Amino acid sequence: MFKKAPFIILSVVIFFVLFAPFVTEKDPLSIDLDRIKLAPSIDSPFGTDSKGRDVFARVLYGGRISLGVAFTASAISLIIGFSAGLISGYFSGWIDNLLMAFVDLILSFPSLLLAIGISVLLPPNVFTVMFAISFVGWASFARLIRGEVYKIKEISYVDAARSLGCGHLRIIVRHILPQCLPLGLVLTGLKFGGYILTEASLSFLGLGPQPPSPSWGSMISENRAYILSEPWMVFFPGLAITVSALCFNLIGDYLQEKFGLRQDFIKK
């Protein structure tokens, strides 16, 4: 029962975010100066912000950006990380050394600082944030997949495939890749929550989507000044971030346990 909770909560959140126009008829962008700073009520469950915009609607529509960015970024990280990890692990030699030197360069750096560094150089928008997160994110995938490939390629069925005349590409794609998928799944689960937080941090710092388009992080920074008088403007976007990240972290833990991977193995 407890194990299913994150799946259920997350489904509800994703459903609300995807079908936002059907959940609320409010427009997240429409400014209504007659209805500013209203406390949460039945009409607007999360209250309204300093420009009279409905916070509930903004959280829902903002979720499209926040979750969408995290989703795209993890898909990109996964694809690049898998490709690099497979190539590095399968061919070893100089290409392995080169790729892993690059991976170490990225991993040796505090991730958020690197993402900030990249976002600074590009115009602040959604794609910049996706790029920054994926640029940092693929490295840990690559490193762990490479380790897994090293183990798998020693198994005799890979030799068998080779002696039957399979090419490198076929061996990698048909014989090694499927064995790495569970690890990829667990990693994605574990990293996704972090991507949501990174996206939120970058938006909070003003490096992500620009106003008026809502994103959870930027809603918090926009309304920081009202924390004492109208705390709901800051509380609910933050709650949305926490709940989504929490669900993904719990799912990640669950997958890790299910596939029997050790925690310190994932950490490194």
Added chain:
Amino acid sequence: MLRYLLKKIFILFALLAGITFLTFSLIKALPGDPALGLIGKHAEEEDLKRIRKELGVDRPFFVQYFGYIGLLAKGEFGRSYYTNREVMDDIVQKLPNTMKLALLAMLIATVSGVFLGFMAGIKKDSILDKTVSTLAVTGLSMPVFWSGLLLILLFSLKLRYLPPSGTGGLRFMILPAVTLALPALAVIARVTRASVIEVCELPFVKVLDAKGLRRTRINVIHILKNILIPLITIVGLDFGSYLNGAVLTETIFGWDGIGRFIMEGIIKRDYPVIMGCIVTGTFIFVSINSVVDILYHYVDPRVSVYGKSV
């Protein structure tokens, strides 16, 4: 030992060269003109040219890059585009503030994280364990800028115990340090718990139990000793999370440290400031990782760091 240190120092410099090269190439490859940022869109072309010359950004890429490396070799970071102050001086002045905050946060995170994780681990599946595990994963999922704002709301605005922002003594440090400590605390508690559970299943614990040692003695002396390696790894390696967190925490709490400095630099596109902070951050981060590697050897003499290929 000496060889190991030399190797580490070599890696550190290679890494710094790599990071500066990467950042430099990105700055050059991407659109954006610091001169334009400095005097605005309506500037005359001649003024722009003059300022580009003053800043030295009109020179070819490799001249600029090696110029910067030369500057680094002299222990300088160049001057800020905006204040014209030596970036090094500002960093020297602000770094102690960041370090104070990070160390206090580290202390809070380590002590409470180890304590909670340990208690949860030795009483696996108890109510305490479930509470700690749930709290830890929640702590991992909260954005620091949100938990920081909630702490400000509670402790400085509602209860009025602590100041909401500013740089100063211990009273000013508590809220930002706690905020900074939360994610690290969560990670440390989780790792401690997992390690304790693993060690508890080892045969030597059963032997000690059978020998009739008191349970507290086994826990405190024997189990704690055996989880030191993963603990040092996580406490040391997680130092990056304080550097990450410093940017957000210092921005929220108005703390005059490196994190806020780089953020101001970023907003103003003040490249010498950004580069200076990034180089400083990398330097600290890599140095700490090396110290952690050496510590391994003292904690567990079986680990030989000197012969290990790094």
